[in-house]
Amino acid sequence: MISCKLTVQNTLGIHVRPAGYIVNIASIAKSSVELVYSDQRVNAKSILNLMMLVIEPGSEVEFLINGPDEQKVADELTELFNNKFYEDAS
Amino acid sequence: MPLKQETMQRKMFVGKAASPGYAIAKTKLIVRQRFTISQLKIPKENTANQIEFFRRGIWQVKKEISNLRDLTLQMAGKEESKIFDSHLMILQDPSLIDSVISLIRNEQWNAGYAFHLYMQNLIDGFEKKDGIFKDRALDLKDIYNRMLLHLNSGENNFVLQEEIKEGVILTGFSIGPNMLMHFDKEKVLGLAIDSGSTTSHVSILARSMQIPAVMGLGNLSESINAGELLILDGTNGIVIINPDENDISKYKKQIEVFQNQKLELSTMRDLEPITMDGKYIRLNANIERYEEASEITSFGATGVGLYRSEFLYFGRDTLPTRSEQAEAYRNVTHQLEPLPVTIRTLDAGGDKMLSSMNMETESNPFMGWRSIRLCLDRKDIFKEQLKALIEAGDRGNLKIMFPMISSVSEIERAKDIYNDCCTELKAEGFHIPKIELGAMIEIPAAVLIIEEIAKRVDFLSIGTNDLIQFTLAVDRSNGKIAYMYEPHHPAVLRSIKLIVDAAHKEGIPVSVCGEMASDPLSTLLLVGLGVDEFSMVSWCIMECKKIIRSINYDEARAISSEAIKFSDANSINDFLRKKYSQKIKRLGISSFIITQDFSSSDRALIRVDGHIERVGV
Structure with missing residues (x-):
């Protein structure tokens, strides 16, 4: 299992669209993907679960990824977060 | 979708202009989707x-x-x-x-x-x-x-709170034709509806009842409280909740102009679209569904210039059959006989995906596998459509138009397939009617070889939306560069001139379809460039006819040939305003003075939402 800690860097936080991107990655993964945020642990394949967490900009989240493609999933999520969910075009 | 929150409460929404006219009135919220949810324990x-x-x-x-x-x-x-x-x-x-x-x-x-x-x-x-x-x-x-x-299907979803006493604007999530008929017609001053489009049944009905309407407003009904004041602009697709003084006085004037104009325009319907010196300019309607055919003559249209056949293909899991298509096309050709009806073959693909086909997402859909390219590859689909069209051409005056033509070989291949269809249908015992075939010119490459294309077709039609987009390399849905989408760029106008000249050399007519056709100043410019026909949303036709009947063709020719010599769009617009503003002011055209008066940020929002900013006087 991999633990992957990432910071939310876009200006709006994890609203519908960023949550959708995360689900896109998580739902095609063979591994289980869970997200931990302020003491809550949810299945990252569920867009509603992610939205309900109301993850604010600047916060740190932790992904717990377990399975055959865990490294690949971690890399993809890292890239997604580092690119600010492709939102804040400079 | 909510576009702007300016002051405390004033909110502007932009939707689809579904039925022209204006209203300032309190809202009557009919359905914010009130459900009676049955609560049952089941075995x-x-x-x-x-x-x-x-x-x-x-x-x-x-x-x-x-x-x-x-x-x-x-x-x-x-x-x-x-x-x-x-x-x-x-x-x-x-x-x-x-x-x-x-x-x-x-x-x-x-x-x-x-x-x-x-x-x-x-x-x-x-x-x-x-x-x-x-x-x-x-x-x-x-x-x-x-x-x-x-x-909850089968249950009544609508709860009407009380009868209407004074004139109101109906707002809600959705409204069906039955519901509209339920209300006292005199009391309904307008419709502002979250869902729907210009071709929804209720839009067609609103136009025939002359009730202004804006559809597809997203979540307007969620943002409004019963009894709030609303301005409804069905001509431009704008709704303002809690308008300020400035909005109200502006629109009051607009309503006055519109009322006068309406009286005048109704006398316009049966007049011919002919310039003062006798040049006949055909004014056709664009339609998307065959149900619209019945209304176009009431707007004084001289035929259908663009029937977008792809709407038969959208929103379903299977392709429409030949007989299903033939019936839809016949509904238009037979009903409108002897008026001409131009049907465009399937213009799908790229960004207009069909759920009935397994289409891949493309990285550059506008330049991708779409339109005639798709049809020439998928001959099975293309032939079904062409045969249905030929069958529907048994009566009336049908013309077939091929979209996105970029080369001579495409037009030749399309014609070959058409001829194959004729041969096969003949063998089935059909009588083959005479149908004119035309090319839609919307790619700059086609403009540069237009003489060769013109030799091979019976008519040309200019799709200005795509031609402008491709010529200027501007995606107008991109807010950052939408200002560069300039219909009067000299490159665009000179392209149109090339197309017109090549067509006339071959003795074939040229039409313009696309939003440019419904802008008054552009109309004047295009008439002057020699365009023979226009095709536009039906409710713009009478205004356009009024303009055409007020001008002198030779004079317009002279003004346009001067105009396209300028090297940039601003100079062209200045020149046109100088030449035509008096005339347009005198005509009192209601639809286009208004957007000019909005603040520039409001205007930017209107434009981003897919509306063109009218050039204004």
Whole structure:
């Protein structure tokens, strides 16, 4: 299992669209993907679960990824977060 | 969608201009989707049925939303359509599906109530939160409403609170033709509806009843309170909640102009579209559904210049059959006989995806596998359509137009396939009518070889929306560069001139379809460039006719040939304003003075939402 800690860097936080991107990655993964945020642990394949967490900009989240493609999933999520969910075009 | 919150309460919304006219009145909120949700405990043995019912509901709503996405992609662009991808994802959410199924299985609630319980909890959660997260409740409500329409099917969803006493603007999530007829016609001053489009049944009805309407306003009904003052601008597709003094005085003037004009225009309907010195300019209507054919003559149209056949293909899992298509086309050709009807062959692909075909997402859809390219590859689909068209041409005056032509070989291949279809139909015993074939010119490459194309067709039609976009390399749905989408760029106008000259050399007519055709100043310019026909949304036709009847063709020719010599659009617009502004002011054209008066930020929003900014005087 991999633990992957990432910071939310876009200006709006994890609203519908960023949550959708995360689900896109998580739902095609063979591994289980869970997200931990302020003491809550949810299945990252569920867009509603992610939205309900109301993850604010600047916060740190932790992904717990377990399975055959865990490294690949971690890399993809890292890239997604580092690119600010492709939102804040400079 | 909400576009702007200027002061405390003034909110401007932009939707689809579905029926022209203006109204300033209080709102009557008819349906913010009020459901009576039945709450039932079901016997254990029926839970499987309810689960199946729930799954079918999900499946149906997913289908509705994909259709909506297809349409939004086509009408508005990729950005706008993305929200529907999120909605689809929510509908497939494992936690939603599992929770609702467990409420049905373990708590033995009926499907509607189980779904309501789960969603209400979620929506309440979001509504307590701040800012952008609060807005998410609206997305969920949209899904909630759609689902309950299915899970509550058969029950009356609408609760009419009271009868209307004074004139009001009806607002709501959706409104059906039956509902509209339910109200006293004199009291309904306008419609501002969250869903729907210009071709919804209720839009067609509103136009025939002369009630101004704006459709497709997103979540307007969520942002409005009963009895709030509203300005409705059905001509430009604008709605302002709690307008300020400035808005009100501006629109009061507009209403006056419009009323006078309406009286005058009704006398215009049966007059010929002919210039003062006798040049006849054909004014045709654009349609998307055959149901619209019946209304076009009431707007004084001289025929159909663009029937977008792809609407027969959208929003379904299978391709339309030949007989189904023939019937739809016949509905138009027979009904309008002897008026000409130009039907464009399937213009899909790229950004206009068909759910009935397995189409790949492309990285550059506008330049991708679309339109005639798709048809020439998928001859099976193309031939079915061409045969249906030939069958529908047995009466009336049908013309067939091939879109996105970029080379001579494309037009020749399309004609070969057409001829094959004729031969095959003849063998089946059909009589083959004479049908004119034309090319739609919307790619700069086609402009540069226009003489060769003109030799091979019976007419040319200029698709200005794409021609401008490709010539200037500007995606007008991109807000950052939308200002560069300039219909009067000399490169565009000189291209049009080349097309007209080549057509006339071959003795064939040229028409212009696209939004440019319904802008008064552009109309004058294009008439002057020698364009023979226009095709536009039907309710712009009478205004256009009025303009045409007021000008002198030779003079317009002279002005346009001067105009296109300028090296930039601004100079061209200045020159045109100088030449024509007196005339347009005198004519009192109501539709286009208005956008000029908005603040520049309002105007930018209107333009981004796919409306062209009218050039103004």
